[in-house]
Amino acid sequence: MTREHINSAFDDDLSELDTLITKMGSLAFSQFIAVTDGMANEEANLKSLIKNDKKIDQLESEIYNKTVEIIAIRSPQANDLRRIITAPKIATFLERIGDYSKNIIKRREFMIAEDSDLHILQKLNDISEIARELLTDVLDALGRLDSKKAKLVWEGDVELDAQHSVVYKRIYRRMVEKGSSPAEINALFIAKNIERIGDYCTSIAEQIYFIEHGKMLDEERPKIDFKI
Amino acid sequence: MNQNIENIVKCRDVSVYYGENKAINSVSIGIEKKSITAFIGPSGCGKSTFLRTINRMNDTIEHCKIEGSVIVDGQDIYDPSVDVVPLRAKVGMVFQKPNPFPKSIYENVAYGPRIHGLASSKSELDEIVEKALKGAGLWNEARDRLNESGTGLSGGQQQRLCIARTIAVEPQIILMDEPCSALDPIATSKIEDLMSELAKEYTIIIVTHSMQQAARVSQKTAYFHLGNLIEYGDTKEIFVRPKDTQTEAYISGKIG
Numbered sequence: 001m002t003r004e005h006i007n008s009a010f011d012d013d014l015s016e017l018d019t020l021i022t023k024m025g026s027l028a029f030s031q032f033i034a035v036t037d038g039m040a041n042e043e044a045n046l047k048s049l050i051k052n053d054k055k056i057d058q059l060e061s062e063i064y065n066k067t068v069e070i071i072a073i074r075s076p077q078a079n080d081l082r083r084i085i086t087a088p089k090i091a092t093f094l095e096r097i098g099d100y101s102k103n104i105i106k107r108r109e110f111m112i113a114e115d116s117d118l119h120i121l122q123k124l125n126d127i128s129e130i131a132r133e134l135l136t137d138v139l140d141a142l143g144r145l146d147s148k149k150a151k152l153v154w155e156g157d158v159e160l161d162a163q164h165s166v167v168y169k170r171i172y173r174r175m176v177e178k179g180s181s182p183a184e185i186n187a188l189f190i191a192k193n194i195e196r197i198g199d200y201c202t203s204i205a206e207q208i209y210f211i212e213h214g215k216m217l218d219e220e221r222p223k224i225d226f227k228i
Numbered sequence: 229m230n231q232n233i234e235n236i237v238k239c240r241d242v243s244v245y246y247g248e249n250k251a252i253n254s255v256s257i258g259i260e261k262k263s264i265t266a267f268i269g270p271s272g273c274g275k276s277t278f279l280r281t282i283n284r285m286n287d288t289i290e291h292c293k294i295e296g297s298v299i300v301d302g303q304d305i306y307d308p309s310v311d312v313v314p315l316r317a318k319v320g321m322v323f324q325k326p327n328p329f330p331k332s333i334y335e336n337v338a339y340g341p342r343i344h345g346l347a348s349s350k351s352e353l354d355e356i357v358e359k360a361l362k363g364a365g366l367w368n369e370a371r372d373r374l375n376e377s378g379t380g381l382s383g384g385q386q387q388r389l390c391i392a393r394t395i396a397v398e399p400q401i402i403l404m405d406e407p408c409s410a411l412d413p414i415a416t417s418k419i420e421d422l423m424s425e426l427a428k429e430y431t432i433i434i435v436t437h438s439m440q441q442a443a444r445v446s447q448k449t450a451y452f453h454l455g456n457l458i459e460y461g462d463t464k465e466i467f468v469r470p471k472d473t474q475t476e477a478y479i480s481g482k483i484g
Binding site: 004005006007010075076077078079080081214215 | 439440443467468469470476479480481482483
């Protein structure tokens, strides 16, 4: 990191905060990749990944502490202040993303216990792929504080919503036609978890926009009407 | 800028030279009545020099030349017909280091009203002194020791005595040049609290090196750099969303 502030210790503090956020982002990201890669595969042991969520939670708490410390000691202003004040908010969104990955694992464990066929989760491959792209892009935008890219993520979530709606309808119709089974109900819950991760990507994108522009995005976000 | 708010000070194209050296470069600014305006910027940026043009304190400096116009309450203060003595009563000044006269607390405050003929009797003068000390938040601490020397007060009390001395002659504007830099945090808080109270009656312009102080007390902030007025606007905007990258760099501690 190049020296920006006259007081170089301030740069060190900011750099430390950035490192914590980057670490938390990559943990949340790799957790989601591992979960969606393995969820339809009966051989995959995802239960062991649950412990990673504790590490994500721990980082959230470290980010809160570091933020309070920087505000108390450095009295940040303007862009610095926005960058610092958004850190705990972004950490909370990443923590929620981690929680959804954990929920998917738990739901899948429940399916295994019920002896459900995990292949139904292959129907979620498309929405998983879109959510992964959104998460990749928003973390990249966050690392470079690129509000243009963040805005593309913010706009792009509508695609995930649309595909989620398609998957939902497909599973729902099958339930209506053939009678519902626990596997389908669990698949719907998992699909919803994946869709919510997209929402948190847009929330992070809004914070990136705020850091650069000093105001929230005031446009109407593209949305679809969810109808069955 | 809100057109409904009256500007009590209007500076247009003001340049200040110390000999050949141009310290202020064509600054135009309007100062709102009964508000607090902060001038900030690195050392040598011209903020104090500019502050001193508003009551002609620069007149006392040899080879100092001023161009442009400074209108205070409708009057061009650099017009040759202007008498600086009443001007400096109208535009009072509080300095960095408290500088009470080596006289009693009472005399420190009574001196100005007496020479400006503001009191016609002893009891009237007593009232003015009491009102000024109350206005400066010093009455409760000083009422029983009015005959003691002003220099025997603590630093913060001395600074409030200087403020009492300034407001005793009923100014419209109070210029403050780093009024808290010699004070501890408690005395500083008292002065800052007092400033908000004073701004109900007076227009205050403060030069400060403390960005936090500017952010805490002022409604408007002007950022100076190398004799230029870089940015002027609502304090909240300047500290949250400065428009100019130089302002951003300064308030974020990126340039000295």
